[in-house]
Amino acid sequence: MIFFDNVSKVYPVRSRPQTQALEFSHGADNEVSAALLGVTIRIQPEEFVSIVGHSGAGKSTLLKLLIAEDTPSEGRIFLDNEEITALSGRELPRIRRKIGAIFQDYRLLPGKTAYENVSFALEAAGCPDEEINESVPEVLEIVGLLDKMHNFPHELSGGERQRVAIARALVNQPDVIMADEPTGNLDPVNTWEIVRLLERINELGRTVVLATHDKHIVDHLGRRVITLEKGRVIRDEEKGMYHL
């Protein structure tokens, strides 16, 4: 279970002089430029949740806080009753292995082959070699990339790269998969392949948190939709549609 408890994230504003420090408030009409403001969300296991909103609404920030790439200015975040926001740097790798992360720009390691990119996640987790030799081809098969597993990222198409990234996210068998606009750089055919993969992953029992601003995807999914606007949750519907 994922729980965002009244989470806010304010970035220091560089352009303004420091004397005009950011005012921090949850008041309705207060003009505050914050990435997230008072966000409280509870996501149950095996849910498929879409986070939608215009560009700059705070979707990426939300996911960044979930894998502790950044820390919230206020509030707490829990994963399975463990407070992520209270963990020390030493404990972060362990919690990150419970969350498979997928990004719009793939974020593959350019110097490693598809196979090595996937196996890296297991190596970092300290898995024994036999397990790695078994699991990596398995997940590469799921994403349909067995034939290109010895290619480097620059030798793969966008869709193929994203499938490597998904394989890497899956290989640790995490409870949660988070995807930040995973289809943002893909053509329609590849987009639907990725969406179908995410649906399949969810059917296999993983929680999926998908940030997107693609109306077609959201409407097609017909699952829970959380709408963000200027850092606030303005709508949270089971079986929602994309309307802004």
Place this chain on the structure above:
Amino acid sequence: MFLTSLKRVIKSAWLSFRRNGLLSTATIVMFGLTLFVIGGLLLLSVVASSILADLEDKIDISLYFVPGADEEDILRIKNELAASEEVKTVTYLSQEETLRVFTERHKDDEAVIASLAEFEGENPLGASLNIRAQNPDQLASVAQFLAKRDYDSVDKINYFENATVIERLAAVVSTVRSLGLVLVLVLSFVAVLVAFNTVRLAIYTAREEINIMKLVGASNWFVRGPFLVTGVIHGSLSGAIVSTAFFPIVWLASPKISFFIPEVDLFGYFTSNFFEFLFIMSAIGIGLGVLSSTIAVRKYLKV
């Protein structure tokens, strides 16, 4: 677990070393230049200090006794001097030895030779003590100490005639020493900075990868490890290459140095200390590689 990780770290470092051929080569070249400067300074300082030691050895005081002075008296003074902290060695020269050394020293001075000849084979000189200080600067105070004691049997202390020459020579020696040290430090510092910046640049290009590794659950050590191992590879390789490159250079330079300073046999010194040299070069290279990697990676591990 630890061994598995270590094995993976080394394998990963080796792979990236091989795949980043250009970057590896560039880093090794920069490290090589750094080590070349440091190694060159090291060899130069060997030459310089053997010249200086040679010079220092020539700076001494001779204490001439009157002919026929009591030998026991002389030995008592000798022991007294040897006990002093500032004195390195005291050598006793008998009357004959004193004459031989004196003649040798003044063989180009016709007036001295002529006046010696007037004695028609008789030895006008007494025995003498030859005193070397730990540090040439201290000779003056040894000379003053001797002058103050005003031994009856002492004919003459040759320091005071040569005082200015000796003092000047001592000053030159100590100036060369400290200037050389400053030069070595400054040049080494610059060379180290160059190597460090090469590593920093290489790791800067990898900052996004470091971020990715952290996000997929790698610990700091698992990310840092390959960079450190790569540092070891770069350092030891460049150390070995530079040490080997010094062979022909020293071989060519050695005869020219020996021509001016016959006491110095640089090539002989180099070949007999080659493994020590190789060890020092590789150790500096590895230390430099590991240290600069550690510092450069640290900044990007904060995620």
